[in-house]
Amino acid sequence: MPNLKDAIIEVVSAEMPVDERLMIKKHRIIGTDKTIGKRICIVTGIHGDELEGQFVCYEVSRRIHENAGALKGIVDIYPAMNPIGIDSVTRGIPAFDLDMNRIFPGNSDGDMNEYVASEIIKDCRGADLCIDIHASNIFLTEVPQIRINELHKESLIPLAKQANMDFIWIHGNNTVLKSTFAYSLNSIQVPTLVVEMGVGMRITKEYGIQLADGIFSLMNYLEMWTDSNMNKKTPIISYDQDGTDVIYLNAPVSGVYVKERDHGSIVHRGDKIGNIIDPLGGKILFEVTAPDDGWLFTSREYPIVDAGSLVGRILKKEVYEK
Amino acid sequence: MTEEILFQIKALYRDDFRIRGYRFGNGEDSVCIMGSMRGNEYQQIYACALMIDKLKRLEEKGRISKNRSVLVIPCANPYSVNTKKRFWTVDNTDINRMFPGYSLGETTQRIAGGIFDEIKKYKYGVQFASFYMPGYFVPHIRMMKTGRENIELAKQFGLPYVVLHHPRPFDTATLNYNWQIWNTDAFSIYTTSTGNIDKKSAEQACDAILNFMSKQEIISFRSYEGYISRVVESKDFITIRAEKAGFFESCVSAGGKVTKDNLLAVIKDPYTLRVHQEIYSPQSGIVAFVHNETLAYQNTAVIKLIEDEDML
Numbered sequence: 314m315p316n317l318k319d320a321i322i323e324v325v326s327a328e329m330p331v332d333e334r335l336m337i338k339k340h341r342i343i344g345t346d347k348t349i350g351k352r353i354c355i356v357t358g359i360h361g362d363e364l365e366g367q368f369v370c371y372e373v374s375r376r377i378h379e380n381a382g383a384l385k386g387i388v389d390i391y392p393a394m395n396p397i398g399i400d401s402v403t404r405g406i407p408a409f410d411l412d413m414n415r416i417f418p419g420n421s422d423g424d425m426n427e428y429v430a431s432e433i434i435k436d437c438r439g440a441d442l443c444i445d446i447h448a449s450n451i452f453l454t455e456v457p458q459i460r461i462n463e464l465h466k467e468s469l470i471p472l473a474k475q476a477n478m479d480f481i482w483i484h485g486n487n488t489v490l491k492s493t494f495a496y497s498l499n500s501i502q503v504p505t506l507v508v509e510m511g512v513g514m515r516i517t518k519e520y521g522i523q524l525a526d527g528i529f530s531l532m533n534y535l536e537m538w539t540d541s542n543m544n545k546k547t548p549i550i551s552y553d554q555d556g557t558d559v560i561y562l563n564a565p566v567s568g569v570y571v572k573e574r575d576h577g578s579i580v581h582r583g584d585k586i587g588n589i590i591d592p593l594g595g596k597i598l599f600e601v602t603a604p605d606d607g608w609l610f611t612s613r614e615y616p617i618v619d620a621g622s623l624v625g626r627i628l629k630k631e632v633y634e635k
Numbered sequence: 636m637t638e639e640i641l642f643q644i645k646a647l648y649r650d651d652f653r654i655r656g657y658r659f660g661n662g663e664d665s666v667c668i669m670g671s672m673r674g675n676e677y678q679q680i681y682a683c684a685l686m687i688d689k690l691k692r693l694e695e696k697g698r699i700s701k702n703r704s705v706l707v708i709p710c711a712n713p714y715s716v717n718t719k720k721r722f723w724t725v726d727n728t729d730i731n732r733m734f735p736g737y738s739l740g741e742t743t744q745r746i747a748g749g750i751f752d753e754i755k756k757y758k759y760g761v762q763f764a765s766f767y768m769p770g771y772f773v774p775h776i777r778m779m780k781t782g783r784e785n786i787e788l789a790k791q792f793g794l795p796y797v798v799l800h801h802p803r804p805f806d807t808a809t810l811n812y813n814w815q816i817w818n819t820d821a822f823s824i825y826t827t828s829t830g831n832i833d834k835k836s837a838e839q840a841c842d843a844i845l846n847f848m849s850k851q852e853i854i855s856f857r858s859y860e861g862y863i864s865r866v867v868e869s870k871d872f873i874t875i876r877a878e879k880a881g882f883f884e885s886c887v888s889a890g891g892k893v894t895k896d897n898l899l900a901v902i903k904d905p906y907t908l909r910v911h912q913e914i915y916s917p918q919s920g921i922v923a924f925v926h927n928e929t930l931a932y933q934n935t936a937v938i939k940l941i942e943d944e945d946m947l
Binding site: 327328329330331332404405408410411415423424425427428450452488489490491492561563566567568569591593617619620621622623 | 644645646647648721722725726727732739740741742743744745767768803804805807808876879880881882905906930931932933934935936
């Protein structure tokens with residue numbers, strides 16, 4: 314069995330007030346064949362309540378060690394970008410009430426969080442591919458998908474097609490998204506794919522295996538992994554820059570949402586998606602039905618809804634079938 | 636004064652979510668004053684309450700000009716205030732990152748949209764704002780540089796400073812930014828505090844707004860002249876950071892004058908009280924911002940100064 318070189322490396326650390334250091338670590342695995350100088354970064358845990366990527370990090374590492382001779386180049390695995398958020402079941406950065414995915418590219422002269430963000434970007438700079446794994450949030454479940462900003466579609470779509478995902482959603486540019494990790498890396502020519510799959514605070518093992526397959530497929534595409542037996546789905550692609558491919562289902566009233574259809578279901582106009590009920594009065598307040606035929610790729614997991622809460626997203630039939 | 640519900644959402648178990656407005660005068664939508672949008676902005680509610688009291692008395696004396704109306708919204712997020720959460724109670728989103736809002740969107744987009752529909756028509760918009768970092772501020776007017784900012788108007792508040800700020804990507808979804816884009820002359824007023832009430836700076840801010848409204852002939856009020864505002868860019872603030880984390884003890888107050896080499900603050904080891912860092916002023920100037928929490932993290936901006944070489 315060929316020997317891999319691997320090490321746990323501290324990417325950045327900062328002092329916390331009482332006897333603790335904040336540390337961001339990565340697992341670097343260097344393949345035995347050094348003629349390929351490529352590097353892939355697998356990143357997750359920017360939001361502390363999104364845990365789907367935890368299993369993927371483990372699974373990728375496990376498979377590499379199982380088939381060490383197949384790796385060429387470097388794999389960097391960053392399982393916890395926001396370690397204190399993960400530890401304290403907090404989406405943002407605890408103590409600062411800050412969304413870490415709104416502070417990139419950071420600032421080396423800035424506060425602790427800005428400094429950490431800038432060091433992370435520095436560490437990923439120069440990589441040939443980065444995969445930023447998210448898990449929707451605690452409210453919604455998503456089919457495995459990649460989201461791409463229209464500004465970076467030319468370079469990212471060919472890569473995304475290799476990732477064994479069910480869906481690629483190319484969305485319009487939005488100024489606010491310029492502060493994200495993926496936007497910052499794509500802007501410095503590190504192709505970065507944002508994966509959304511599953512649901513917050515949980516691990517969906519089946520999706521983890523699907524994405525791990527996709528990561529090895531991508532590594533194979535980049536000539537970093539030699540294995541002829543690759544799983545690669547053909548994804549549905551939505552070129553949705555004008556925002557017309559997807560129907561958003563928002564709760565019209567506050568209540569408790571009980572879903573009738575799971576994410577991934579094909580639905581037809583008038584099909585019941587779920588009910589918003591009133592447990593106090595023992596009534597159905599609203600029946601959520603499909604306004605049109607399509608594919609329910611997002612469904613609500615967390616039952617409590619306010620007026621306006623998203624309960625589902627449907628990709629229109631014409632896009633789905635195309 | 637008329638009191639009205641500007642926006643409402645029916646809840647399942649809680650009382651309805653309501654945004655209440657207080658309207659003075661009649662006719663042209665002249666000034667809208669917005670208070671708290673986050674659950675910890677008590678000072679912003681207090682400042683609005685002071686404004687409501689002052690405007691009520693002015694209206695009773697017939698001092699609001701003909702065909703001019705003023706709207707005050709003390710709180711756009713009572714749910715978060717009542718639960719002591721800074722952001723939206725369910726999904727932790729920030730209403731002040733949702734403008735101009737969307738009436739068919741998610742809950743906080745709907746709230747922002749509901750507010751904005753009511754207030755985008757105003758000629759002048761004033762928001763009692765708070766900073767994302769915990770600390771005390773020297774009272775000032777802050778404006779985003781959108782290309783539509785009117786600095787001369789901002790000076791008419793008569794506060795000591797007008798601070799100009801280049802919008803970052805996330806600023807484009809704030810009320811102030813969108814007000815400007817929709818042709819309202821928008822100003823953010825920072826008083827000294829956020830989570831506790833500072834009566835002195837709230838009074839100063841209210842006087843500044845009355846001063847401004849008087850100069851625009853919206854009210855008839857013998858205003859104090861205030862300061863000749865100094866215009867400063869936020870990037871020109873001198874930022875002083877904690878080199879080490881620990882207990883933070885400030886030796887100065889927001890608005891205080893310091894000269895070069897004055898002791899500004901001390902950071903101590905929380906276990907031994909050994910001094911980690913003594914922070915001295917690198918320049919003469921005014922203390923614009925002071926961190927106000929016991930703990931300081933490494934690299935935290937604990938003090939910001941406005942340089943003033945002429946300080947005596």
